[in-house]
Amino acid sequence: MSTEPRINDRIRVPEVRLVGPNGEQVGIVSIQDALRLAQEQDLDLVEVAATARPPVVKVMDYGKYKYESALKAREARKNQAHTVIKEMKLRPKIDPHDYETKKGHVVRFLKAGDKVKITIMFRGREQSRPELGRRLLSKLAEDVAELGFVEFAPKQDGRNMIMVLGPHKKKTEAMAEARLAKEQRKAGTYGEAEHEESAEGQTTELAESIESVEQTEAVEQTESVEQTEAVVGAAGGADQAGEEQS
Numbered sequence: 084m085s086t087e088p089r090i091n092d093r094i095r096v097p098e099v100r101l102v103g104p105n106g107e108q109v110g111i112v113s114i115q116d117a118l119r120l121a122q123e124q125d126l127d128l129v130e131v132a133a134t135a136r137p138p139v140v141k142v143m144d145y146g147k148y149k150y151e152s153a154l155k156a157r158e159a160r161k162n163q164a165h166t167v168i169k170e171m172k173l174r175p176k177i178d179p180h181d182y183e184t185k186k187g188h189v190v191r192f193l194k195a196g197d198k199v200k201i202t203i204m205f206r207g208r209e210q211s212r213p214e215l216g217r218r219l220l221s222k223l224a225e226d227v228a229e230l231g232f233v234e235f236a237p238k239q240d241g242r243n244m245i246m247v248l249g250p251h252k253k254k255t256e257a258m259a260e261a262r263l264a265k266e267q268r269k270a271g272t273y274g275e276a277e278h279e280e281s282a283e284g285q286t287t288e289l290a291e292s293i294e295s296v297e298q299t300e301a302v303e304q305t306e307s308v309e310q311t312e313a314v315v316g317a318a319g320g321a322d323q324a325g326e327e328q329s
Contacts, residue, residue, distance in 0.1 A: 089130040090145055091118065094138070102131070102141040111137060168247075170200045173223075175215035186226055193230040193250045196257030203244040216244040224248065 089095075094114060101109040101117045104126060112120075121128040121142045129148070132139035169192040171185055192199045201223060203216035220237045227248065235247035250257070 089133070090127050091121070094128060094130050094140060096138055098137045099130075099140040100135065100137055102139060104142045117142075167197045168200055169197050170202060172202045172204055173219060174204055174206075175209050175212065175219060177219070186223060189223065189227055189248065190230060193227060193248065194252070194257065195261070196250050196252050196254035198234065198250065199231070199248045201246045201248065205242050205244070210242055213239055213244065220244065220246045 096114060098111055099114055099117050101112050101120070103109055104124065109120075117128055117140055124142060126142050127145035128140050129143055129145050130138055131141050169188075171189055171192075173182070173185055177185070189199050189201070201220060203219060205213070205216065209215065217237050224231075224233050224246070230252070231248040231250050233246060234249035235245070237244055237246040
């Protein structure tokens with residue numbers, strides 16, 4: 084069945100309780116009068132409470148209403164938090180380096196607001212030493228105590244031992260912090276880019292200024308030389324003319 088409300092001519096009841104476009108209560112009117120009022124305002128008549136007696140209808144812009152409802156639903160889905168259970172598997176005699184690596188993953192999961200299921204896998208004779216698994220799980224719980232807590236205490240399950248860690252931080256808080264950090268990184272990147280662009284612009288302007296000064300000095304020097312040569316040439320010509328007259 085469609086979840087869309089009935090609108091305009093699809094509302095097939097003799098009377099309705101009419102609500103105006105600004106939320107004002109008009110009262111119980113015939114469906115013909117309600118449709119006429121909606122058409123006069125170039126709006127739609129939308130059934131908002133079909134089970135009421137008589138049904139409640141409202142005069143509104145249905146296209147705009149659907150668009151705003153879709154935006155709200157998308158925003159709600161974006162902010163919706165789904166708790167995820169991650170899993171990390173360890174061996175009782177795990178190497179210290181491997182332990183630090185596994186612990187790093189657990190820390191990352193807890194920071195993201197997710198639960199973590201820790202599984203200790205026993206093989207062969209290790210099954211007769213369950214205290215090794217409990218000791219390892221206790222150490223891990225202590226190492227990440229600032230980020231999570233033991234939600235499900237260690238329990239033997241066949242050849243495995245299981246413990247569940249829950250995050251202190253809620254999923255919604257972790258998502259909000261992650262979005263904020265992402266926006267800050269973007270702002271920092273944009274700021275650095277603008278700073279570099281400004282510095283490049285200043286460098287270009289400085290180079291252009293120096294080039295302009297050098298060109299001006301070169302022109303002035305050329306003009307000065309040409310003027311000097313012209314004066315010397317004129318003086319020489321005058322001397323030669325004097326000699327010819329004498």
